Amino acid sequence: MIEVELRKGEVLRPEHAVFDVNGTLTCDGHLVEGGVIEGMHALRRLVEVHLLTANTYGTQDANNVALAVTKLPNMRATILNTANGAPPADEQKGRILPKSAWSTWPRSAMVGTAA
Numbered sequence: 001m002i003e004v005e006l007r008k009g010e011v012l013r014p015e016h017a018v019f020d021v022n023g024t025l026t027c028d029g030h031l032v033e034g035g036v037i038e039g040m041h042a043l044r045r046l047v048e049v050h051l052l053t054a055n056t057y058g059t060q061d062a063n064n065v066a067l068a069v070t071k072l073p074n075m076r077a078t079i080l081n082t083a084n085g086a087p088p089a090d091e092q093k094g095r096i097l098p099k100s101a102w103s104t105w106p107r108s109a110m111v112g113t114a115a
Helices: 036-044 060-066 089-094 099-103
Strands: 016-020 048-053 075-079
Touching: 036 048, 060 075
Parallel strands: 016 048, 048 075
Antiparallel strands: none
């Protein structure tokens, strides 16, 4: 379990971590060397990890193998639909986490909100 102390004694205990793959975990579609795989394996022991990608470079299947997405628990990869007529990527990303995760997120911890 991860615990983050916020101001006013509030404690955040996230159950999910969400990553946009390209540019965060990868460079030009390939996992960044120097700890991404090890870090993700450590993180998945603490929270459910969600990987989101448009699979721009067509490398997500290989990244899933390297990260053992289907072999180990607590990690899911979602390739967003980029076809014409598909919902915008941000809308698709917003559907990934269960609604219960949003209801337990303290307002003061959300990016872009006032405390």
